[in-house]
Amino acid sequence: MQSLTILKIGGQVLDHAALLNQVLDAWSNTPGHKILVHGGGKLATQLAEKLGIPQTMIEGRRITDDATLDVAVMVYAGLVNQQLVAGLQRRGLNAWGCSGASGNLILSKKRAPKNGVDYGWVGDVIAIHTQSISWMLTAGICPVFSAITHDGQGHLLNTNADTIAQSLATALASSFPVKLVYTFEKAGVLLNVEDEASVVRRLTPALYDEMKLKGQVHSGMLPKLDNAFAALQSGVQTVVLGKADVLIELLDGQSGTEISL
Amino acid sequence: MQSLTILKIGGQVLDHAALLNQVLDAWSNTPGHKILVHGGGKLATQLAEKLGIPQTMIEGRRITDDATLDVAVMVYAGLVNQQLVAGLQRRGLNAWGCSGASGNLILSKKRAPKNGVDYGWVGDVIAIHTQSISWMLTAGICPVFSAITHDGQGHLLNTNADTIAQSLATALASSFPVKLVYTFEKAGVLLNVEDEASVVRRLTPALYDEMKLKGQVHSGMLPKLDNAFAALQSGVQTVVLGKADVLIELLDGQSGTEISL
Numbered sequence A, B: 001m002q003s004l005t006i007l008k009i010g011g012q013v014l015d016h017a018a019l020l021n022q023v024l025d026a027w028s029n030t031p032g033h034k035i036l037v038h039g040g041g042k043l044a045t046q047l048a049e050k051l052g053i054p055q056t057m058i059e060g061r062r063i064t065d066d067a068t069l070d071v072a073v074m075v076y077a078g079l080v081n082q083q084l085v086a087g088l089q090r091r092g093l094n095a096w097g098c099s100g101a102s103g104n105l106i107l108s109k110k111r112a113p114k115n116g117v118d119y120g121w122v123g124d125v126i127a128i129h130t131q132s133i134s135w136m137l138t139a140g141i142c143p144v145f146s147a148i149t150h151d152g153q154g155h156l157l158n159t160n161a162d163t164i165a166q167s168l169a170t171a172l173a174s175s176f177p178v179k180l181v182y183t184f185e186k187a188g189v190l191l192n193v194e195d196e197a198s199v200v201r202r203l204t205p206a207l208y209d210e211m212k213l214k215g216q217v218h219s220g221m222l223p224k225l226d227n228a229f230a231a232l233q234s235g236v237q238t239v240v241l242g243k244a245d246v247l248i249e250l251l252d253g254q255s256g257t258e259i260s261l
Helices: A017-028 A042-050 A066-090 A130-138 A161-172 A205-213 A222-233 A244-252 B017-028 B043-050 B066-090 B130-138 B161-172 B205-213 B221-233 B244-252
Strands: A004-009 A033-038 A095-098 A106-110 A123-128 A142-145 A148-150 A156-158 A178-183 A238-242 A257-259 B004-009 B033-038 B095-098 B106-110 B123-128 B142-145 B148-150 B156-158 B178-183 B238-242 B257-259
Touching: A004 A161, A004 A244, A017 A066, A017 A244, A033 A066, A033 A130, A033 A161, A042 A066, A066 A095, A066 A142, A066 A148, A066 A156, A066 B066, A066 B148, A066 B156, A106 A148, A106 A161, A123 A148, A123 A161, A130 A142, A130 A161, A142 A161, A148 B066, A156 B066, A161 A178, A161 A222, A178 A222, A178 A244, A205 A222, A222 A238, A222 A257, A238 A244, B004 B161, B004 B244, B017 B066, B017 B244, B033 B066, B033 B130, B033 B161, B043 B066, B066 B095, B066 B142, B066 B148, B066 B156, B106 B148, B106 B161, B123 B148, B123 B161, B130 B142, B130 B161, B161 B178, B161 B221, B178 B221, B178 B244, B205 B221, B221 B238, B221 B257, B238 B244
Parallel strands: A004 A033, A004 A178, A033 A142, A095 A142, A178 A238, B004 B033, B004 B178, B033 B142, B095 B142, B178 B238
Antiparallel strands: A106 A123, A148 A156, A238 A257, B106 B123, B148 B156, B238 B257
């Protein structure tokens, strides 16, 4: 069975045209089944600013009121998603723009207010409907997911793109051998956060425990890595973390951090 | 074989929440295969205004420069499309948002400047790839098409929603018995444009010729009706024109104008 690669890209790719082109080139030439998941980048913030919609961030998370949700849907599910699809089509990859609402592919639940903070129209994934996704993959189609989902009650929900990638990987792990690749601002998991050369090339549960004991895991990395190990425990074969600049090497296991059990 | 109904809705539905809800109720209860095609309504114009993007109209057609294309993609392929999908999902219909770029479903060609007028990023449909659309239909999915297509060269294109509906109907006519329904501001084809009660209930080629000879066809209706007859000649079974307010009656043949050969 052909393996499935799920790649998540965020603002550090989407906001830089030259890098984005390089990533789309590499991605369109990647063999096997594949799914692209994208965040939004700076565009949503810029559009909200132009429209005079005040943006409230609490602990690094955007509060999604009615107007901010509309902006997110327009930018993520609209402009960014369709431009990625058109760019991949030009490269001969049969990309297909998807949101979680389309085909009820990703069902979410509106996040309940917590500790007095109401995040608004933010959704947490509760179900992935894999049948249509598997159909696309076996038909040679590359689904391109924005981070917009729905609650089945008529509401669209702003969802974390990392979580979408992980949920897709976990849900599809029983049908395909899955490699989950997160591009981010670092070259990988670093032994010393100040030193980009200190990349841990292969992270195992034992090494991770050791690093945590020694206080070598940056607090911002903890949830990312905990999620990675949770995905592996759910049947995902490999999780890779690294820089989009070297996507080909990342996909080949020549760069970044490869996490496996 | 189950018949296929293709419904096109425009601003007169999208801009009125109560009517839109009524249409989505009726549509979700419509039996058989179905495809929804939508325009954009006032939202795109309003967003362009808020963003200070000047809109140029020539002979009722919007000139689509770079900034206007982005607005069209955000509003049509993003917000309007996804809200329709979520609204139909809530009603139990497995709707799926599509653009022409997704899956290369609708390939267009950028319109060449004509008589000194450059329409910008406007596309004319050149190919419909029916295989994936047929898959969705037989899987019980209702594709919801925005009027955004692509040229296969990486450019998104703003396309006329009436044309998209007609092109889909024509392309799918060899696979399904197709009924093509256009909602618009009139109760149907009128013998007297001032009198909403003068609806022609059934329009045949002979009657159409007679009406044209007598000067009874409003100039704005000529291209719509010429296109309807072209669709019928290409194998579409029926074209229906009428008001969205009475969608159930329209779909049942109890209202509006039914056009057939």
